[in-house]
Amino acid sequence: MSPPHAHPVIIKKKKVVAGHGHHGGAWKVAYADFVTAMMAFFLLMWLLNATTEDQRKGLADYFNPSIPISRISGGGSGALNGSSVLSQQTLTTDGVGASSHYAAPSLRDDGSEDGAKDRDETELEAVQDGIKEVEQELGDADLADHITTRMTPDGLVVELADQDAAPLFEIGSAKPSPLLLQLLEVIAPVLATVANDIEVIGHTDSRRFPGGADYTNWNLSSDRAIASRELLVAYGLPAAQFVAIIGKADTELLSDDPLASRNRRIAILLRANDRNEAKSSVNGR
DSSP states (O other), X not given: OOOTTOOOOOOOOOOOOTTSSOOOSHHHHHHHHHHHHHHHHHHHHHHHHHSOHHHHHHHHHHHSOOSOOXXXXXXXXXXXXXXXXXXXXXXXXXXXXXXXXXXXXXXXXXXXXXXXXXXXXXXXXXXXXXHHHHHHHHOOHHHHTTEXXXXXXXXXXXXXXXXXXXOSBOTTSOOBOHHHHHHXXXXXXXXXXXXXXXXXXXXXXXXXXXXXOSOOXXXXXXXXXXHHHXXXXXXXXXXXXXXXXXXXXXXXXXXXXXXXXXXXXXXXXXXXGGGTTSOOOOOOX
């Protein structure tokens, strides 16, 4: 007999059918793949719009080289350049005045003003890369230390500077040393790969000539610039390519010490084409 106040016990059975619950996170993986693909697509569209034809060709050459590989160049000076100024090198030796001939990079111009400017910048950058490779080829750190390059609004500047116990000219004279002959001989073929106008600028330190002398640092810097121009012509650069020979004496010193050897230097400016009609100058660093 049941207790007088006991409640009945109700048992409810619940049947769970598989397949009608939560479907899991597989859709998230598919959605992430879709978003990634769209991001890659828009990145590709942006790259096509932001790069030039030469840069796209260079990028293609990076993954599928279409230029010959030489012992000097690894196939290109960068992922977006596509070629090196030294990628095809032919060295000829013919007694005094032996020269090295470097193939200029093949660049296309779409005819627009921006295209011409891009072409000019690319060519000057290729020359700068070529000068750096020449420094490596010299195999002598002391020789390479005489050469510096820098890009300026006026164009590419290649500077050859004195060092202690290693002058480019005889002291107080415009007679070139064997060192200057060697340096100009190896850089001239690289400079010859472009047709940009050239300025040669001579600089001296602040050492003065004896009192009352008619010959001053102005004369000396000008004569050294003239001598350097004549040597570059002898090494193969067209004489008509030179548009200015300038002597600046000691007006643009590189060192706080006015007598420091690095103040005595020759600067070679390859003018940017859009500056050919404008007055340009080379400022010391």
